Amino acid sequence: MKKALLALLVLVVLAAAAAGGWYLRRERLVSEFATAPVTLPAQGVTLTVPTGTGPKTLARMLADAGIVTDPELLYLYIRREQAGPRLKAGEYLFEGTLTPAQVVEQLASGKVKLYRFTVPEGLRVEEILPILASSELKLDLKELERLAADRAFPRTAGVPTPSLEGFLYPDTYAFTRNATAEQVLTKMVQRSLEEYRKADAQRKSGVKLSLLETFTLASIVEKETGQPQERPRISCVFHNRLRQGIKLQTDPTVIYAMKLLRGVYSKNITRRDLETPHPYNTYTTAGLPPGPIASPGAAALQAALHPLECDDLFFVSRNDGTHIFCPTLECHEAAVRKWQVEFFRNKRRQQRTGGAH
Known part of the structure; x- marks a missing residue:
């Protein structure tokens, strides 16, 4: 009887040792698998994980897509790390060289494709x-x-x-x-x-524009210049004209008004356009138009609420994206002669002569 019990005990010990050895080998395999990098195609692999997908099904999906090499070892890794409840549904883009552990971490973080x-x-x-x-x-x-x-x-x-x-x-x-x-x-x-709200936090003392008026003025500033350094000064011109009751007379509003009237957008302005009454035509209507004429960026919003200190009432394009600013009508008329009348007269002359001087 004692011999039989001893033999049974030996068998149990051997079985436990074998099980322990198998467990250790499996853990080693899982660990080696989880840290073995897989290089994905240059364009990456996109995989959509439906809501309710279980770890075993997910492991098979990842293996079928070539993102991991062994679905069984991935499933064992997910179980070992107790990651199943953290895995999130969604559309994922897997790129570059990733280990299975990194793949699981991406799925757990919910870092979906954007x-x-x-x-x-x-x-x-x-x-x-x-x-x-x-x-x-x-x-x-x-x-x-x-x-x-x-x-x-x-x-x-x-x-x-x-x-x-x-x-x-x-x-x-x-x-x-x-x-x-x-x-x-x-x-x-x-x-x-x-x-x-960011621009409003830096609003200049004395600037009383409402939210809608701010976006309206900022949109005009945005359309008048692409030069960031000019925006606060152009805003100053418009603030000065508004304060003195002078019409803004800004071409982008005329273009917008004609678009509303005719249904066709055109950058070409005629004298008739300038004289056509419309709430958005700031040549015929005093003050700001009823609303914005385009989407302004942050710099234009800031300029609308924090204009530069200046005496200017006019600005004239130099035809290179920048402007000449003037505080008086005399200065403005001289700038128009130089940068509009004479500039385009010389340009037409050069075109006729093939650019010869």
Whole structure:
């Protein structure tokens, strides 16, 4: 009897040793697997993990996509690290050289694939919406246009007017694949209001512009110059004219007014355009127009609320992106003669003579 018990004990010890050896070998294999790098294709691998996907199914999906080499070892690694409850659904982009441990960490962090687009400063709503529609998000242009035309939507997004014009902030954005047109437009409005609050915190004493007036003036400043250093001075000119009751007489508002009247955008302004009455035509209507004419960037918003100190009432383009500033009509007329009349007369003369002097 004693011999039988001893033999059974020996068998148990041997079985335990074998099990222990097997466990150690398995742990070594899992550890080596988890830290072995896998080099992915140059374009990366995109994988969508549906909601409710279990660790075993996920391990098989990752192996089938070539992101890991062994689904069983990955599953064992996920169990060992108790990572299953932390893994998140979504669309993921795996790039470069990754270890299985790094793959699991990316899935646990929820670092999903993002789709980016960039909107430059100074664009109108009708120019911005096609950028969103042609981006990798593939937003529906008709839906974007429907929301932009819905007079209730801008107010729900936080705009103090029934139009999105001027409030789709120019920036680079990143969204997940499932972002909706409403979410994207709302985010762009929120960014514009964020930048307004930053500019408002630096508002110059005595500047009484409302939020809508700020965006309106900033949009005009944005369209008048692409030179960052000029924006505060151009803003000063407009503030001086507003304070003295002088019409702003700024060409971008005329162009915008004619677009509203005719449905066609054109940068060419005629004398008839200048004389055509319209709320947005600052040659015929005093004060600021009813709303923005484009989307201003941060620098233009800051300039609108913190203009430079100056006596200028006029500015004239040098035709190179910069301007001559003048405090008097005499100075302005001289600048017009030099930089508009004579400049273009000489240019036409040079074109006729093939550039000879």
